[in-house]
Amino acid sequence: QVETLKAKVLEQAQEISRLRSEQGGTDAEKHRDLLAAENERLRQEMKACEGQLRELQQRQQQAPCRDCPHLQENAGLQEQLSQLQREAEEMRAKLAELDLEVQQKTNRLAEVELRLKDSLAERAEEEERLSRRLRDSQETIASLKSQPQQIKYIIKTVEVESAKAKQALCETQSRNQYLLEQVGMQKQVLKEMEQQLQSSQKTEAQLRAQIMMYEAELERAHGQMLEEMQAMEEEKNHAIEEAFSRAQVEMKAVHENLAGVRTNLLLLQPALRTLTHDYNSLKRQVRDFPLLLQDTLRSARAEISQAIEEVHSTNRELLRKYRRELQLRKKCHNELVRLKGNIRVFGRVRPITKEDGEGPEAANAVTFDADDDAVLHLLHKGKQVSFELDKVFPPQASQEEVGATMHTAGVSGEGSHLLLTLPCLPQVFQEVQALVTSCIDGYNVCIFAYGQTGAGKTYTMEGTAANPGINQRALQLLFSEVRGKAADWDYTITVSAAEIYNEALRDLLGKEPQEKLEIKLCPDGSGQLYVPGLTEFRVQSVEDINKIFEFGHVKRVTECTNLNEHSSRSHALLIVTVRGLDRSTGLRTTGKLNLVDLAGSERVGRSGAEGSRLREAQHINKSLSALGDVIYALRSRQGHVPFRNSKLTYLLQDSLSGDSKTLMMVQVSPAEKNTSETLCSLKFAERVRSVELGPVSRKAELGSWPSQEHLEVLKTLLGDSPSSAASPGRGHASPSPGQLSSRSASIRRKLHTSG
Numbered sequence: 001q002v003e004t005l006k007a008k009v010l011e012q013a014q015e016i017s018r019l020r021s022e023q024g025g026t027d028a029e030k031h032r033d034l035l036a037a038e039n040e041r042l043r044q045e046m047k048a049c050e051g052q053l054r055e056l057q058q059r060q061q062q063a064p065c066r067d068c069p070h071l072q073e074n075a076g077l078q079e080q081l082s083q084l085q086r087e088a089e090e091m092r093a094k095l096a097e098l099d100l101e102v103q104q105k106t107n108r109l110a111e112v113e114l115r116l117k118d119s120l121a122e123r124a125e126e127e128e129r130l131s132r133r134l135r136d137s138q139e140t141i142a143s144l145k146s147q148p149q150q151i152k153y154i155i156k157t158v159e160v161e162s163a164k165a166k167q168a169l170c171e172t173q174s175r176n177q178y179l180l181e182q183v184g185m186q187k188q189v190l191k192e193m194e195q196q197l198q199s200s201q202k203t204e205a206q207l208r209a210q211i212m213m214y215e216a217e218l219e220r221a222h223g224q225m226l227e228e229m230q231a232m233e234e235e236k237n238h239a240i241e242e243a244f245s246r247a248q249v250e251m252k253a254v255h256e257n258l259a260g261v262r263t264n265l266l267l268l269q270p271a272l273r274t275l276t277h278d279y280n281s282l283k284r285q286v287r288d289f290p291l292l293l294q295d296t297l298r299s300a301r302a303e304i305s306q307a308i309e310e311v312h313s314t315n316r317e318l319l320r321k322y323r324r325e326l327q328l329r330k331k332c333h334n335e336l337v338r339l340k341g342n343i344r345v346f347g348r349v350r351p352i353t354k355e356d357g358e359g360p361e362a363a364n365a366v367t368f369d370a371d372d373d374a375v376l377h378l379l380h381k382g383k384q385v386s387f388e389l390d391k392v393f394p395p396q397a398s399q400e401e402v403g404a405t406m407h408t409a410g411v412s413g414e415g416s417h418l419l420l421t422l423p424c425l426p427q428v429f430q431e432v433q434a435l436v437t438s439c440i441d442g443y444n445v446c447i448f449a450y451g452q453t454g455a456g457k458t459y460t461m462e463g464t465a466a467n468p469g470i471n472q473r474a475l476q477l478l479f480s481e482v483r484g485k486a487a488d489w490d491y492t493i494t495v496s497a498a499e500i501y502n503e504a505l506r507d508l509l510g511k512e513p514q515e516k517l518e519i520k521l522c523p524d525g526s527g528q529l530y531v532p533g534l535t536e537f538r539v540q541s542v543e544d545i546n547k548i549f550e551f552g553h554v555k556r557v558t559e560c561t562n563l564n565e566h567s568s569r570s571h572a573l574l575i576v577t578v579r580g581l582d583r584s585t586g587l588r589t590t591g592k593l594n595l596v597d598l599a600g601s602e603r604v605g606r607s608g609a610e611g612s613r614l615r616e617a618q619h620i621n622k623s624l625s626a627l628g629d630v631i632y633a634l635r636s637r638q639g640h641v642p643f644r645n646s647k648l649t650y651l652l653q654d655s656l657s658g659d660s661k662t663l664m665m666v667q668v669s670p671a672e673k674n675t676s677e678t679l680c681s682l683k684f685a686e687r688v689r690s691v692e693l694g695p696v697s698r699k700a701e702l703g704s705w706p707s708q709e710h711l712e713v714l715k716t717l718l719g720d721s722p723s724s725a726a727s728p729g730r731g732h733a734s735p736s737p738g739q740l741s742s743r744s745a746s747i748r749r750k751l752h753t754s755g
């Protein structure tokens, strides 16, 4: 048993030493130390990597590749790097955790070891004690053997005592069992730890691989950066080389320029010397110049003032001559007018028209004298009657010709030389021009169209749109004359339009056309007449006049039911007033141009006419007789001129008397059926003209032409063929509708002519 026990104890000891060797606490520690050393190494490597990274960053910042396209890539790489760093940091934290765990486990292991040592010591003590007892027992046994009596007892004792040892052995065994369990547990823990260690080693390997990868990437980025830097360096070098070569070329050019400039300078030096010389001489001249200038100015001033003085005196002389010329012109004009007579009578025969019809009634009854353009023959009732006027216009005479011939007829007499001052003017409307000129000079002018209805009064005065009459041409001339004199004269031209119907004067431009106007003496005592309320429009062109015509025409049309009839039964007046101011002399002039389209002169059958028709005829007869009287009286220079016998003559008083000029155009129809009226008109014309023009003697002669007597003559004339007046077919008691409509159309055409 003792042997067995010994063997068991030995076994236990062996087991303990095995366990001790197996426990491997020192291995784990070694392992931990190894790991710690590895960690440390990794940390070192990490630090080195960071250092390199910082260095690279610095280099990158210093490197002049701010605008490099790799900058972005670099930034990406840096981002990746920081990510990797973060991951490495995490790994490091994990590693630290693992370290902590290993530390804790190591501590626990140390504790277990301590406990194991304690139990081992206990066991050793126990063994010691047991072996001592065994020895004691063996000694006892040996002594007992020598004392056989006592052996049994001793054996008993030993047996008893051996039971006790058995119990102790049992206890030791159980304790050993417990320790074994403990060791197994420790082994288990160690295994777990080993597993943990393995996993952390794996993680570490992974981390290391990642770090390697990052390092490789870093290496690559670094390589790229180096490449870029190199490329940039090359570029820089290239640019520098280029700049250098350019600069060299420029330098060369500059050198060449410099050489050129140098040669120029050399060439210029003599020029500079001459210039300096010139400059000095000029300086001297400038110094002397004020004196010279003063002298020259003095003499020039004297010359200029002398010249101005001369010009002044010449001007004065010219002005004096001009004024004298003006007076002379006026005198000549007056003389001319006196010679021509202030009143002139022309006859105009219109062509046969469709309105005259056909057959013997429409046959031509008027012939002309081939040698004398002032003579006209009328075949009346089989007898030829001849008339002499100032001028006769045949049917083929054009509107222009009428005007032109009026003039030549006018100068064919004694005063022809006086009008030779106008030879260069076109031979159109010269007579009218002369009248317009006198109007501008401040004379009053009257142009009348006299004759039976349909004889061509309106045609002569207004004309057609395509072929205007005296009115339009006279006004055109007036405006052009005024324009021509605009340098010296300021002119104001105003226009009024009026009509006289049944001895009532009406304003055709006023707001109240029906209102009857009165002719009054100017309150200023000048003896001038004026019509209060008569509208006056200022005009500056023929267009303005045409607008006014239109306005007046519209008034006239709206006021009467039958314009044709009405217009042949009324006198239409266009009064143009020209006021002038000579800026150099301050002379003021006022001239009036009266253009009158008279009412039809035809006789109204005394037995046939009644009521308003008779009243109209009486008024027309009266006013035309009065006009005839006035013209007689004026032409024969009577002391009394019966202006007041009619509204017409009274209105035109200042335009018929004094230095005023009058032109009477007697219109004649050549048709056979109109011969009675033609005879009357021509007799009237001849009688008006028959008064001899001449000096004072005429006055005495005129005295024998009282207006009343003339009226009687006229009446006789008008009534000398009652048969024709009574016959509606031959007479012209009333105008034919065709004639009337043609007159209205003529007015319309005229009004629509706006230049």
Ligand code: ADP
Binding pocket: 349, 350, 351, 353, 395, 451, 452, 453, 454, 455, 456, 457, 458, 459, 460, 568, 667, 739, 742, 743, 746
């Ligand atoms: P009055 O005004 O005397 O009544 P008009 O002037 O109306 O007469 O003339 C009557 C007609 O005769 C119109 O159709 C007009 O065109 C025409 N007439 C008048 N004189 C001439 C002429 N010289 N040449 C052509 N036609 C004329």
Ligand code: MG
Binding pocket: 454, 457, 458, 459, 567, 568, 597, 743
């Ligand atoms: Mg008419």
